[in-house]
Amino acid sequence: MPRLHGSNARSPVWNHYEKLEEKEDGSWTVKCVQCGRVTSYHSHKTGTASLRKHVKQDESKMKDDEQKDDTEALLKMLGIDATAKANCEIKDTRTSTGKE
Numbered sequence: 001m002p003r004l005h006g007s008n009a010r011s012p013v014w015n016h017y018e019k020l021e022e023k024e025d026g027s028w029t030v031k032c033v034q035c036g037r038v039t040s041y042h043s044h045k046t047g048t049a050s051l052r053k054h055v056k057q058d059e060s061k062m063k064d065d066e067q068k069d070d071t072e073a074l075l076k077m078l079g080i081d082a083t084a085k086a087n088c089e090i091k092d093t094r095t096s097t098g099k100e
Helices: 012-016 049-077
Strands: 017-022 028-032 038-041
Touching: 012 017, 012 049, 028 049, 038 049
Parallel strands: none
Antiparallel strands: 017 028, 028 038
């Protein structure tokens, strides 16, 4: 399959970027719509590989943040204070008689 060039070449990575300004040398200033990072892009020098790498890193970070939010929500639902200092003392509530 032939590779597309020019205005016909549309990588899915452009769904994650906004083109801000075209420079005289043909490069573009682009902005990531997920995190707001501004960077330069030149189709003949760098291609979209670095843009794709950045999107992948952003998506990984977002997934980690979502997992952290889910964990904190679960702990809160269970009545566990996730911000409390660690306590090395372990109490087994199943065998506690209340007389200590």
